[in-house]
Amino acid sequence: MDLIKPVILLVDDNEEILDFISGDLSEKYTVITALNGQDAIQVLKEASVQLVITDVMMPVMNGFELCQAIKSNFEYSHIPVIMLTAKNTLQSKIEGIELGADAYIEKPFSPEYLQVQIASLLLNRSKIKEYFASSPMVHIKTMAYSKADEHFLEKLNHVIYKNIEDPELNVDQLATVMNMSRATLYRKIKEISNLSPNELINVARLKIAAKLLADEEYKVYEVSERVGFNSYRQFGRNFFKQFGLSPSEYITAKREERKNKKII
Known part of the structure; x- marks a missing residue:
């Protein structure tokens, strides 16, 4: 029997990037996509999501605002957030971490590196749950x-x-x-x-x-x-x-x- 794949919500206003990352992740994960933070919040209300990957620069609601909304709402605050950004300034990284981002990856990035970050975050969460219970x-x-x-x-x-x-x-x-x-x-x-x-x-x-x-x-x-x-x-x-x-x-x-x- 196949194990249920973890669900990842991928948020970016660039549909080509959504297609590229979705294709790379789809073998191991179920990927849901959204074009901005507001759409992503709607997805979170309707689906059980294990991890969010979001771009920073987006219309309607940007990645920083989405991260803040996730981490301040107890219904979603347990969900790890990876931020993808073309901004490589120190201030931008600090802002992401202060808002509760669990990882911060600069564009252009290696797909293998993103895969490792996702697997590491999900594994760490799983270990913490097992440690608590046992x-x-x-x-x-x-x-x-x-x-x-x-x-x-x-x-x-x-x-x-x-x-x-x-x-x-x-x-x-x-x-x-x-x-x-x-x-x-x-x-x-x-x-x-x-x-x-x-x-x-x-x-x-x-x-x-x-x-x-x-x-x-x-x-x-x-x-x-x-x-x-x-x-x-x-x-x-x-x-x-x-x-x-x-x-x-x-x-x-x-x-x-x-x-x-x-x-x-």
Whole structure:
């Protein structure tokens, strides 16, 4: 079965450049094109995009304005942006970086170099998502790619933490408290973490459990109840599946870690 290709939004007012870059990228990626920033924003509202490549000099809405619009809107702020420009001045580069651009490539550029930049940005995002999900003590904010993301994730984490003992906590309750539509919340969480909202709630429960287990103030079954699991066995299975250790093995590992720190 073919893997789903990442979706790239390519924005440039020069149709020849759009055709050239699209042709070069189409083997590995699904490419959507737009002729200016305003058209690109409309695409982002309708499609799930993993990366944006934009020219700087465009009519209606230029690349700087598009980058600012993406990075300041929490629905899109997680999307990496590569800026392509004939401007090679230092001030132009500084402006792009200040607006949150993830990479800045001067024209004329090597297609191979663009391919490497795209692959690197997407791989790094994927690694960050995996690291968050598999590491018991890694905070949700590690997945923030912008101030808007950070604010969103902090609020989301606070809501989950406040309701962590509720076994019925789900995406509908989160959406209500976050004052967002269910669809918008689902899409944002999925894009930023690669998890569904319910999967993210489960990971958050397990991370809080890991902290409680490491502190050793509660027995394992008490920790299970405090983070909203109805069954101690279910908690143990979930914990092992997520982190590769049973709760008791994790406690032992943390004890050894503390012991070794004291020796050092």
